[in-house]
Amino acid sequence: MTAPLIIAVDGPAASGKGTIAARLARTYGLPHLDTGLLYRAVGVGVLDASGSLDDEAAAVAVARALKAESLQDADRLTSGEAGEAASRVAGYPGVRAALLEFQRAFAAQPGGAVLDGRDIGTVIAPDAPAKLFITATPEVRARRRWKQLTGRGDVIAYEDMLADIMRRDERDAGRGAAPMVQAEDAVLLDTTDMDIETAFDAARRIVEAARVRNGL
Ligand SMILES: Nc1ncnc2c1ncn2[C@@H]1O[C@H](COP(=O)(O)OP(=O)(O)O)[C@@H](O)[C@H]1O
Numbered sequence: 001m002t003a004p005l006i007i008a009v010d011g012p013a014a015s016g017k018g019t020i021a022a023r024l025a026r027t028y029g030l031p032h033l034d035t036g037l038l039y040r041a042v043g044v045g046v047l048d049a050s051g052s053l054d055d056e057a058a059a060v061a062v063a064r065a066l067k068a069e070s071l072q073d074a075d076r077l078t079s080g081e082a083g084e085a086a087s088r089v090a091g092y093p094g095v096r097a098a099l100l101e102f103q104r105a106f107a108a109q110p111g112g113a114v115l116d117g118r119d120i121g122t123v124i125a126p127d128a129p130a131k132l133f134i135t136a137t138p139e140v141r142a143r144r145r146w147k148q149l150t151g152r153g154d155v156i157a158y159e160d161m162l163a164d165i166m167r168r169d170e171r172d173a174g175r176g177a178a179p180m181v182q183a184e185d186a187v188l189l190d191t192t193d194m195d196i197e198t199a200f201d202a203a204r205r206i207v208e209a210a211r212v213r214n215g216l
């Protein structure tokens with residue numbers, strides 16, 4: 001029996017990792033988990049309970065009680081407020097520990113899986129045969145996220161979006177618990193000058209090379 005095809009897709013905000021991960025999942029007929037949604041749901045859960053994002057115990061309690069229903073409100077979870085709250089609670093080791101098993105189990109499905117986030121290649125699925133680290137300049141990423149959010153009616157200035165993204169990058173890369181970092185064996189894909197189609201083609205070629213290398 002061949003080993004399962006686990007595809008780990010990491011990278012900073014609005015680099016295009018979710019878009020690429022979803023398309024890879026469709027291409028290979030694999031289930032896909034956007035792990036950022038888990039952290040976003042915890043952040044929103046703390047805010048909804050009128051808790052403080054500085055309160056680690058409150059965030060851990062929300063993470064431990066997380067249910068599938070908490071992942072349904074796509075509009076709320078993809079808001080700028082949710083992204084900011086997510087990156088605040090994601091720094092707490094207790095929150096990460098509470099979400100670890102679910103993600104590991106998802107990655108370990110017999111047929112394989114695609115997961116995207118910040119620590120998939122380093123912590124959740126360190127043995128994944130295919131690992132990508134998707135990036136782009138902060139300016140291009142801010143432009144993409146600004147277009148995405150204003151396109152659905154959110155009101156935000158590009159300059160504020162850029163500041164949000166840079167602050168979140170710094171927090172995600174600088175934290176002690178599972179910081180955002182390219183895994184040693186991940187392939188870097190810089191999508192700054194690529195449209196979605198070009199970026200996806202490049203990602204698919206990276207996965208194809210990994211399949212050949214691993215006999216999958
Ligand atoms: N290469 C690209 N060129 C232009 N827009 C892109 C590209 N990749 C993704 N996008 C768009 O940018 C936004 C953020 O992409 P997404 O995949 O959600 O990023 P991430 O998961 O890294 O936060 C989406 O609106 C998406 O359609």
Ligand SMILES: Nc1ccn([C@@H]2O[C@H](COP(=O)(O)OP(=O)(O)O)[C@@H](O)[C@H]2O)c(=O)n1
Nearest residue numbers: 012013014035036039086087090117118119
């Ligand atoms: N595997 C993951 C996924 C997300 N996160 C955190 O959750 C926040 C939101 O993640 P996301 O992937 O939904 O964010 P975007 O890249 O889509 O903006 C990130 O800024 C990280 O702080 C994490 O710590 N680990």
